[in-house]
Amino acid sequence: PKRVRTRHFQNAKREGIKITGLTSYDQLTAQIFDAAGIDFILVGDSAGNNVLGFDTTLPVTVDELIPLTRAVANAVQRAFVIADLPFGSYETSADEALHTAFRFMKETQAHAVKLEGGERSAEQIRRIVQAGIPVMAHIGFTPQSEHGLGGHLVQGRGEQVEQLLRDARAVEQAGAFAVVLEMVSSDAARRVTEELRIPTISVGAGPHADGQLLVWTDWAGLSTGRIPKFVKQYADLKGILTDAVHAFREDVATGAYPGPEHSYDD
Numbered sequence: 001p002k003r004v005r006t007r008h009f010q011n012a013k014r015e016g017i018k019i020t021g022l023t024s025y026d027q028l029t030a031q032i033f034d035a036a037g038i039d040f041i042l043v044g045d046s047a048g049n050n051v052l053g054f055d056t057t058l059p060v061t062v063d064e065l066i067p068l069t070r071a072v073a074n075a076v077q078r079a080f081v082i083a084d085l086p087f088g089s090y091e092t093s094a095d096e097a098l099h100t101a102f103r104f105m106k107e108t109q110a111h112a113v114k115l116e117g118g119e120r121s122a123e124q125i126r127r128i129v130q131a132g133i134p135v136m137a138h139i140g141f142t143p144q145s146e147h148g149l150g151g152h153l154v155q156g157r158g159e160q161v162e163q164l165l166r167d168a169r170a171v172e173q174a175g176a177f178a179v180v181l182e183m184v185s186s187d188a189a190r191r192v193t194e195e196l197r198i199p200t201i202s203v204g205a206g207p208h209a210d211g212q213l214l215v216w217t218d219w220a221g222l223s224t225g226r227i228p229k230f231v232k233q234y235a236d237l238k239g240i241l242t243d244a245v246h247a248f249r250e251d252v253a254t255g256a257y258p259g260p261e262h263s264y265d266d
């Protein structure tokens, strides 16, 4: 299959074809999503609360994300793979951001990086893009600033829409190839999407964005925590696995497993 590249994102917006993305943190799900035609895979720092056992994304480090990103990038043939820069690995300066982006690009086979922030991250985006590394921006609700934002709150409502538009223009100006809009009102997302030339990718930003992205463990019904309202669950993996454990325990207790077909003769 022909690899997805940044121009696929531009063409999709121009032609009105919606873009789809999922997160993944491992080889097997990455292979499945890729083979089923997902356009891009984000190895998100949402690994923090889906794989690594933290409550938030804040403790996640570059050293923790690199092996996960490598596993995903090595597993896909077509999808565009994006490495998420964790909290504390890019904010200090454009130099720090570029250094971190280089680590992901050299130590994994990711195709791009993502970082949070609009105007405040424009210099970082510009420097990374100048080095030849595509950047996906991320504005609206930015989980790494959860405490500064005062919790999981919808962004871009009322007066806030002007700041959202300034952030969107800033990341486009800085050279981002796409921008994630997380948890913003549908109307604000529509305005940003109409104004920008680069595609907008919604995570809980309604139907008007150029694409949709979800955290795969929420999307597949595997997460045990609170699922945000904007997630549609496309499977019930938690239910399937729970039933499987019950069946396994029952079979072992009754001797139904293992049968002769699962056992070796002399």
Ligand code: KIV
Pocket (backbone or CB within 6 Å): 023, 042, 043, 044, 045, 046, 047, 084, 138, 180, 182, 203, 213, 215
């Ligand atoms: O880490 C992540 O999964 C993300 C998406 C929710 C945008 O940043």
Ligand code: NA
Pocket (backbone or CB within 6 Å): 044, 045, 046, 057, 084, 143
């Ligand atoms: Na993230």
